[in-house]
Every structure is written in structure tokens, then in C-alpha cells.
Amino acid sequence: MKKIAFIGSGTMGTALATAACRGIDPKEVVVTDFVQEKAKALADQLGCHFVEGNKATVQSAEYLVFCVKPQFLSGVLEEIKSTFQECLDAGEKKIIVTIVAGVDSAVYVEALGLQGKQVPIIRILPNTACLIGKGFTLIMQDDSYTKEQLEEFKYILRESGGFDSLPPSQFVAGTVLTSTSPAFIAMFANSLADGGVYNGLLRPQARRYALEGILGTVQLLLSSDKHLEGLKDDVCSPAGPAMIGVKTLEDKGFRSAVINAVADAYERFSSIGKIK
Ligand SMILES: NC(=O)c1ccc[n+]([C@@H]2O[C@H](COP(=O)([O-])OP(=O)(O)OC[C@H]3O[C@@H](n4cnc5c(N)ncnc54)[C@H](OP(=O)(O)O)[C@@H]3O)[C@@H](O)[C@H]2O)c1
Known part of the structure; x- marks a missing residue:
């Protein structure tokens, strides 16, 4: 299993996958996209893995970073729900990371059937300057993930720029x-x-x-x-x-x-x- 996968290789998926490949071994990084050629070209450029399809991508890595536009998210979650459940049933560690603006963690819990399952969800809002290591990413404080999981995530993406954590009440204003x-x-x-x-x-x-x-x-x-x-x-x-x-x-x-x-x-x- 790889360390981190990016579902969606558009503007932000590209910026974050690029930062991840600068921070850790690119062989630990997976990218995918609805338009396969886009993700393949990115994988070639970064020296990381391309995986075909969202279900296979969910199986491929521990940290799953959702980088699609808000209007496509429900379709993606519906598509991967059973695969995600199978991975959990098999005892695999999965950490959801969402960059999708305005979408609460509760949407993932509901859509993936995660009630009572203790799956960590790290909600972040990065910006485009992550591509050149000058971004600034806000992280929503949440007790679904541990301090160690957050530190590991920040370590993987440390080449994206700076970070700060905010309580939920301040998160939207900050982002x-x-x-x-x-x-x-x-x-x-x-x-x-x-x-x-x-x-x-x-x-x-x-x-x-x-x-x-x-x-x-x-x-x-x-x-x-x-x-x-x-x-x-x-x-x-x-x-x-x-x-x-x-x-x-x-x-x-x-x-x-x-x-x-x-x-x-x-x-x-x-x-x-x-x-x-
Ligand atoms: N852009 C920013 O500055 C920024 C900053 C913070 C957060 N965000 C958040 O980041 C997310 C992505 O934004 P973006 O600007 O990177 O958008 P984007 O450039 O449109 O990238 C999204 C990518 O996901 C692909 N995609 C669409 N449906 C998919 C599916 N079912 N499975 C896999 N891939 C799929 C898109 O392919 P197609 O091109 O074919 O649709 C596109 O390549 C959004 O939710 C946004 O709220 C963006």
C-alpha cells in the first residue's frame, strides 16, 4: 500500500501531488483523474504512480486526498463507497483528507457509511501557491484524527508551504x-x-x-x-x-x-x- 493518493489531478491535485513528491519518495504517491491522460501525464512528470479509476485508487493508499470540484464529490463518494467499506473490513488503515471547499466532514461520514467507524477525516484548505512550495494550508481542528496522524500528513506535504490549524468556528473565515x-x-x-x-x-x-x-x-x-x-x-x-x-x-x-x-x-x- 502506498502512502498517499490524490483523487482528481486538476489545479489543486497537481499542486499537492507535486509537493508530496518533493517531500517523500514519489513511489509512495498515487494520482488519478476522470481524464486518465491528465493523471498519466502528471505521474510521468513527477515519477509517481498513476492508478486507473477511483476504486483502485482507494485501495492503493493510506491517505486519500479528495481533489474534485464540490459538484462531483457525491458521485465519487457513491462510486467508492463499497470499496472503501471493503478496505475497512479488511483492517486497512484509511485517512480521508478533503480539500473540497465548503463540504463538511459529515458529508463523507454519511455518504461512505462511516458512522461509528472512527475513520480520521482531515479537512484542509490549501491554495494554488502549494505548487511552488509557497502555499498556505489551513487545517480544521477535529478529534477524528490524532496528533500523530496530523503530524505525518503535514510531514508528507511539508514542501507545499506553511500550515495553520483553526477551530471549526473560524475555518471558513480563514479559508x-x-x-x-x-x-x-x-x-x-x-x-x-x-x-x-x-x-x-x-x-x-x-x-x-x-x-x-x-x-x-x-x-x-x-x-x-x-x-x-x-x-x-x-x-x-x-x-x-x-x-x-x-x-x-x-x-x-x-x-x-x-x-x-x-x-x-x-x-x-x-x-x-x-x-x-
Ligand atoms: N483551485 C483552488 O485555488 C482551490 C483552493 C482550495 C481548494 N480548492 C478545492 O479543490 C477542489 C479541486 O479544485 P481544482 O481547482 O483543483 O479543480 P479542477 O482543476 O477542476 O480539478 C478537479 C479534477 O478532478 C477531475 N474529476 C472530475 N470528476 C472526477 C471524478 N469523478 N473522478 C476523478 N476525477 C474527477 C477533473 O476532471 P475534469 O477536468 O474532466 O472535470 C479535474 O481534473 C475543489 O473542490 C475546490 O473547492 C481549490
């Missing part, structure tokens, strides 16, 4: 920030670059300078506990260009737009698990 902010930051970066192009820079330069500005700022902010906007105050000299720009952003509702984007994303996250 909204870590998983949606890459989209918002990408839009912000491109808007900065557009401004640079508007002012006469070539696109490649504008792109690079925008990203370097974001990177340096983030690293500086992470290096201290200073209030985030203390840096804004440092940069804005009296009647200077940065302060003029800050006024323009405020006039256009910049803060309000960002806060509302995060609040609306929270609403959506809370309802995703109810999509059939």
Missing part, C-alpha cells in the same frame, strides 16, 4: 482569505501593471515591477508585527505622489470593494457544500 486572495492579488497586480503601461512602460517591465513591489512589500510586512498600514504612512510623504494615489483609491472605494469581496466570498463558501 476565504487564504484561498480567494490569490485571485484578488493577481487582479491587483495586473491593475498596477496596467497603470505602469498607461504611464509608458512596456508590459514585461510593468508586470515585473508590479510583482516586485508586491513581493518586497509582503516580505517587509511579514518581517515585523507593525500595523499593515504603518508602511503606507511611511511611504506617503506630505503632498507626495503616493498620498495622491491613496486619495484616488479611497475616492473609488478601494477598501470597501476589497472588504465586500471577502465578505461575499464568505457567503459563497458557506453555501458551496449545498450544491448538488
Whole structure:
């Protein structure tokens, strides 16, 4: 039996399988997908195993990481239910890991018939930067898994980036920030670059300078506990260009737009698990 298998080799399955193959022997890693060619190509690239079909994948490994879109999850769970039960009946150790946004562990318990069976379920929310080892994964605190199981899981995926654990009451708020902010930051970066192009820079330069500005700022902010906007105050000299720009952003509702984007994303996250 292999250590870990990824059901779904899309954006996140690829990112996490890549991190796992950097952290442990790729021979301990299994990937599969509805589109076999996709998973085969990933397995070739990473030097790990491709397994055909979700049932065989369930049989193949101890940690089973569900990386499909929420609307496909119930079909996958229905498909693997009997195989999963057979594995448990045979005394095999199985640990469910779910990255499916908005879907409670209870959905797995119900769909796989795990009531009273003590199967550990680790609910996580990673982000796309796991692909390059710069991701940040939130883990929902839960007494279905042991400290040792969690530590082993984090060890397998340590090359994905950082981790933090949150109680269930805070999990959605945390995951909204870590998983949606890459989209918002990408839009912000491109808007900065557009401004640079508007002012006469070539696109490649504008792109690079925008990203370097974001990177340096983030690293500086992470290096201290200073209030985030203390840096804004440092940069804005009296009647200077940065302060003029800050006024323009405020006039256009910049803060309000960002806060509302995060609040609306929270609403959506809370309802995703109810999509059939
Ligand atoms: N993307 C993110 O930034 C992010 C962040 C945190 C969490 N998540 C969560 O991660 C999960 C996956 O998201 P994603 O962005 O990686 O989606 P994705 O790119 O669409 O990947 C999902 C993969 O699963 C495959 N698939 C669909 N049905 C399947 C089945 N029955 N059996 C096996 N594989 C199947 C899909 O194949 P097809 O392409 O043929 O459909 C696709 O390759 C979602 O539940 C999402 O909530 C995503």
C-alpha cells in the first residue's frame, strides 16, 4: 500500500501531488483523474504512480486526498463507497483528507457509511501557491484524527508551504482569505501593471515591477508585527505622489470593494457544500 493518493489531478491535485513528491519518495504517491491522460501525464512528470479509476485508487493508499470540484464529490463518494467499506473490513488503515471547499466532514461520514467507524477525516484548505512550495494550508481542528496522524500528513506535504490549524468556528473565515486572495492579488497586480503601461512602460517591465513591489512589500510586512498600514504612512510623504494615489483609491472605494469581496466570498463558501 502506498502512502498517499490524490483523487482528481486538476489545479489543486497537481499542486499537492507535486509537493508530496518533493517531500517523500514519489513511489509512495498515487494520482488519478476522470481524464486518465491528465493523471498519466502528471505521474510521468513527477515519477509517481498513476492508478486507473477511483476504486483502485482507494485501495492503493493510506491517505486519500479528495481533489474534485464540490459538484462531483457525491458521485465519487457513491462510486467508492463499497470499496472503501471493503478496505475497512479488511483492517486497512484509511485517512480521508478533503480539500473540497465548503463540504463538511459529515458529508463523507454519511455518504461512505462511516458512522461509528472512527475513520480520521482531515479537512484542509490549501491554495494554488502549494505548487511552488509557497502555499498556505489551513487545517480544521477535529478529534477524528490524532496528533500523530496530523503530524505525518503535514510531514508528507511539508514542501507545499506553511500550515495553520483553526477551530471549526473560524475555518471558513480563514479559508476565504487564504484561498480567494490569490485571485484578488493577481487582479491587483495586473491593475498596477496596467497603470505602469498607461504611464509608458512596456508590459514585461510593468508586470515585473508590479510583482516586485508586491513581493518586497509582503516580505517587509511579514518581517515585523507593525500595523499593515504603518508602511503606507511611511511611504506617503506630505503632498507626495503616493498620498495622491491613496486619495484616488479611497475616492473609488478601494477598501470597501476589497472588504465586500471577502465578505461575499464568505457567503459563497458557506453555501458551496449545498450544491448538488
Ligand atoms: N483551485 C483552488 O485555488 C482551490 C483552493 C482550495 C481548494 N480548492 C478545492 O479543490 C477542489 C479541486 O479544485 P481544482 O481547482 O483543483 O479543480 P479542477 O482543476 O477542476 O480539478 C478537479 C479534477 O478532478 C477531475 N474529476 C472530475 N470528476 C472526477 C471524478 N469523478 N473522478 C476523478 N476525477 C474527477 C477533473 O476532471 P475534469 O477536468 O474532466 O472535470 C479535474 O481534473 C475543489 O473542490 C475546490 O473547492 C481549490
